[in-house]
Amino acid sequence: MYARRCYRRKNGKRHAYWAVVESVQTARGPRQRMVAYLGVMEASDGLGEPTGVGSNPVEPEWVEVDAGRVKVDRVREFGRPWLGMELVRQLGLTEVLDRLLPRGREQVPWSLTALILVLLRWYDPSSELRMAEHLYEQSALPDLLGVPADKINDDRLYRALDQLLPHKRALEVHLKNRLGTLFGIDYDLLLYDVTSTYFEGLAAANPQARYGYSRDQRSDCKQVCIALVVTREGLPLGYEVFEGNRHDSKTVREIVTTMEDRYGRADRIWVMDRGMISQENIEFLRQDHRRYILGTPKASLKAFERQLLSEDWTAIREGLEVQRCPSPIQDEVFILCRSRDRREKERAMHVRFEQRIEEGLTAIAAACTARKQNPIRIARRVGGLLGQNRRAAGLFQVDIQTQPDGRARVVWSKKEAWRTWANLSEGCYLLRTNITDWTGEALWQAYIQLTEAEAAFRIQKGDLAIRPIWHQKEERVQAHLLVCFLAYVLWKTLGQLCRRAGLGDEPRKVLGELEEIKTVDVILPTRAGTLIRKRRVTCPTDHQAILLHRLGFRLPAHLEIQEM
Numbered sequence: 001m002y003a004r005r006c007y008r009r010k011n012g013k014r015h016a017y018w019a020v021v022e023s024v025q026t027a028r029g030p031r032q033r034m035v036a037y038l039g040v041m042e043a044s045d046g047l048g049e050p051t052g053v054g055s056n057p058v059e060p061e062w063v064e065v066d067a068g069r070v071k072v073d074r075v076r077e078f079g080r081p082w083l084g085m086e087l088v089r090q091l092g093l094t095e096v097l098d099r100l101l102p103r104g105r106e107q108v109p110w111s112l113t114a115l116i117l118v119l120l121r122w123y124d125p126s127s128e129l130r131m132a133e134h135l136y137e138q139s140a141l142p143d144l145l146g147v148p149a150d151k152i153n154d155d156r157l158y159r160a161l162d163q164l165l166p167h168k169r170a171l172e173v174h175l176k177n178r179l180g181t182l183f184g185i186d187y188d189l190l191l192y193d194v195t196s197t198y199f200e201g202l203a204a205a206n207p208q209a210r211y212g213y214s215r216d217q218r219s220d221c222k223q224v225c226i227a228l229v230v231t232r233e234g235l236p237l238g239y240e241v242f243e244g245n246r247h248d249s250k251t252v253r254e255i256v257t258t259m260e261d262r263y264g265r266a267d268r269i270w271v272m273d274r275g276m277i278s279q280e281n282i283e284f285l286r287q288d289h290r291r292y293i294l295g296t297p298k299a300s301l302k303a304f305e306r307q308l309l310s311e312d313w314t315a316i317r318e319g320l321e322v323q324r325c326p327s328p329i330q331d332e333v334f335i336l337c338r339s340r341d342r343r344e345k346e347r348a349m350h351v352r353f354e355q356r357i358e359e360g361l362t363a364i365a366a367a368c369t370a371r372k373q374n375p376i377r378i379a380r381r382v383g384g385l386l387g388q389n390r391r392a393a394g395l396f397q398v399d400i401q402t403q404p405d406g407r408a409r410v411v412w413s414k415k416e417a418w419r420t421w422a423n424l425s426e427g428c429y430l431l432r433t434n435i436t437d438w439t440g441e442a443l444w445q446a447y448i449q450l451t452e453a454e455a456a457f458r459i460q461k462g463d464l465a466i467r468p469i470w471h472q473k474e475e476r477v478q479a480h481l482l483v484c485f486l487a488y489v490l491w492k493t494l495g496q497l498c499r500r501a502g503l504g505d506e507p508r509k510v511l512g513e514l515e516e517i518k519t520v521d522v523i524l525p526t527r528a529g530t531l532i533r534k535r536r537v538t539c540p541t542d543h544q545a546i547l548l549h550r551l552g553f554r555l556p557a558h559l560e561i562q563e564m
Contacts, residue, residue: 003038003503003510005543016542020504036502038546064527074521078140078537079514079544080123085144086553087490088115090182096174100167108151113160114483116141116152122487123511125465128157140519143535143559161479168482172238173262175489179235183496187263189232189446191271192255193453194248197467198223206474210244216467224469226457226481227251229259234452235492238262239485241478248275253284269293269435271450277432286434293447296334296430307336308424314440322440327432335431335443343427350422353392360385361398365410375400375408382410394418460488463508501550510551513544519559535559 003018018038023030088094097111104110119141120131136142137149179185196214198221203209209222216223223244229237238259242251256270270285274295285292301308304325313321319340327334364381367373379400386393395418401409431447438446460466466484471477494507503510517538524532536558540548548555 003498003506003547005513016546018503018543018546020502022504038502038550063524063532065532066525066527069525071523072520073523073533074519074535076138076140076143076519077515077517078519079517080511081119081139081141081144082517082555083494083511083514083553084119084122084490087493088119091175091178091489091493093118093175093486096171100170101163108147108156110160110163112145112147113152113156114164115145116147117157117160117164117483118486118490121464121483122490123515125463125487127470128161129154132157140559143519143562146562158476161476161483165475165479165482168478169262171482171486172236175486176237176263179489179493179496182493183233183235183500185231185233185235187231187237187266187268189269189271189449190237190259191230191232191450191453192227192252192276193273193450193457194225194227194242194251194275195457195461196223196225196244197461197469199472200468200470201472203469203472203477205472206477208241208243208474208477212243212245216461218468221468224477225251227255228453228456229255230453230456232446232449232452233492233496234456235496236456236485236489239481241481249278249281252276252281256285256290267291269446271447273450274298291433291435293431293433293435293443295447295450296432298425298429300430301425301428304334304336304430305424308338308428313338316441316444320444322444324440331436332432332434333436335433335440335447337429337431337444339427339429341427342429346426347423349391350395350426353389354395356389357385357392357396360389361396361410361412368408368410372406373408375402378408378410395422456488456492459491460484463491464488497551501552503547503550510547513541513547516541517544517555521561533561535561 003020005016006019007014007016009015019034020036020038021032021034024033094111094115097114098109101110101114116131116136117128120126120135120139124135124139126135132152132154136152141147142149176187180187196212196216198214198216198218199206199209200221203222206222206224208224210224211219211222212225213219214221214223225242225244225246225248226239227242228239231237240251240255240258252272265288269291271293272295274297277294277296282294307323307325310323313323315321321338323336323338325334325336361382364378364385368378382398382400386396386398395414396412397415398410398412401411403409431443433443435443464484464487466481469477469480471480491507494510495505498507498510499505517540519535519537522534522536524534526532537556540555
């Protein structure tokens with residue numbers, strides 16, 4: 001769900017309000033369904049600023065001003081930095097950083113420098129150099145943190161990374177406890193997934209930087225793997241960094257053990273995708289009666305062909321059916337799922353890849369007819385073609401024949417048995433669990449929460465710009481990922497506040513609206529010949545005021561000008 005800005009006219013006046021909508025799938029395609037309307041504020045302070053979001057009333061100060069010489073100066077972004085500081089206070093991040101990074105002989109406390117890194121990564125991610133030379137000075141953070149812009153440089157930000165990294169575990173524990181208190185989070189269901197992020201450069205000083213399977217389609221770059229554990233709401237519990245060539249299934253034991261050592265071995269349910277599955281991991285999870293819901297490889301469906309042909313399906317929503325299937329292992333059950341939308345997607349992919357292969361084979365065969373071709377070279381071309389279109393490669397039986405004159409000849413046919421199985425299994429997938437007292441619908445609902453872990457990676461790679469990594473040293477890379485993790489906590493905290501306020505669960509709209517709120521210095525020349533400088537916060541629009549009111553935040557009307 002997300003909020004959409006709207007207007008309407010009533011009694012000759014235009015009123016602002018928000019419509020909370022959600023995307024739904026219909027027979028005519030995706031549509032938006034209205035969930036709620038959030039109307040205008042009931043009262044105003046007379047200056048265009050709704051009550052409940054402005055500062056407390058202040059005593060008036062009267063002076064005679066030369067109106068013709070009034071000017072403004074020093075426009076800075078205020079909305080997003082100020083909101084970030086509000087989130088930091090709710091999370092108690094300032095206090096924990098002060099405790100973990102006590103003040104020494106440095107001019108700027110490391111705790112404040114670390115906050116600068118996290119806040120800028122949260123709302124305007126960039127390199128440390130750009131943060132130091134542009135972003136920090138152009139924002140209201142110098143006023144909010146009390147750190148002059150000329151005190152922040154890229155070297156200080158780099159050293160703050162070094163200071164922050166040793167406290168990774170303490171920060172994770174603090175934030176887990178704080179989020180649980182703020183939002184009443186139940187850590188009974190843990191979602192685990194792995195992604196990768198790549199380097200620009202050789203990363204020769206980082207032993208974890210390796211070539212491996214790239215989720216970013218950058219197999220030409222070294223990478224590291226990031227393993228993340230989140231709750232069903234997508235709130236992070238912790239993460240670890242692995243070598244770039246580590247297979248997903250080789251991370252399970254280490255992650256589960258780490259989380260249990262850190263937070264205790266409670267009666268939690270581990271939810272993982274099929275990439276994590278191996279017989280060794282199954283046996284490990286069954287030790288000490290750990291509970292799990294796991295995806296299984298597509299090939300596992302072959303053992304359930306009879307169930308796929310049966311009519312014993314239970315519809316749990318439109319276009320989705322499940323079927324409970326016995327397992328050869330005691331105290332375990334399989335859940336066979338069949339999705340209409342997934343079937344249509346897979347069928348379209350099969351048709352597209354089949355067409356590509358057929359066109360490619362036709363072109364290769366024509367080339368062999370046109371002139372003499374080396375059979376080995378042709379075999380490589382065919383192998384490359386099938387490898388690029390693996391989804392339908394099993395449909396084709398291809399033979400490379402060598403003619404008496406040494407020419408290559410390509411002969412192919414289609415396996416109808418493969419097509420029959422594809423038509424039967426399209427849109428189907430299999431879950432495996434040792435939770436036998438839940439319904440098929442409840443198990444599917446728990447497994448589908450893995451989309452929260454996938455969304456976490458999309459946010460970190462998109463909104464928080466975790467990639468590419470420019471750092472070369474292992475410690476700096478891990479510190480960079482820690483800053484991204486802390487920024488993601490701010491993101492999800494705002495998302496939870498939006499959900500609590502009835503604004504949906506998408507914080508991008510809130511950030512986009514508040515980006516327009518600025519601070520500006522108003523310079524007033526008086527009759528007495530002196531200049532009065534006031535640092536004011538721009539008045540929120542009607543839409544901004546509604547958002548702030550729903551979130552329970554009070555926007556200050558002005559800032560004190562500090563001597564720096």
